[in-house]
Amino acid sequence: MNEKRPIIITVIADLTILAAMFAIGATIFPGYFKSLGFELSPLPIYSSNVMRILLCFVNITAAVGLLLLKKWGYRLTIIYSVFFMAADIVWCLQRGKFPLTSGMIFSCIMLSNIIYYRERFV
Numbered sequence: 001m002n003e004k005r006p007i008i009i010t011v012i013a014d015l016t017i018l019a020a021m022f023a024i025g026a027t028i029f030p031g032y033f034k035s036l037g038f039e040l041s042p043l044p045i046y047s048s049n050v051m052r053i054l055l056c057f058v059n060i061t062a063a064v065g066l067l068l069l070k071k072w073g074y075r076l077t078i079i080y081s082v083f084f085m086a087a088d089i090v091w092c093l094q095r096g097k098f099p100l101t102s103g104m105i106f107s108c109i110m111l112s113n114i115i116y117y118r119e120r121f122v
Helices: 007-028 030-035 049-067 071-095 102-116
Strands: none
Touching: 007 030, 007 049, 007 102, 049 071, 071 102
């Protein structure tokens, strides 16, 4: 473990990788995950499964950059989080209701912690 890396950055990166792997599995096997009670929320910006998988790989790349404390990982994580927070807001405005999704809550917590530790990224 890198001694310069705070434990919260490690936890955030690990949870991001786990969430991306889960989203890939839910995209490839939607029937199985739906039978378990999980469902991916549709986003207004893309609807293609290929695009969802590509964005998951971008998310995994950003998490690896966080684990390595690289500046590109820091920037990519912030861009990805802001993009999906904006997509959730657009989705909520289109539907007329505001579901309190765990993705938005996790993104807010993640962004606040990543910005707090920004000096750690080389």
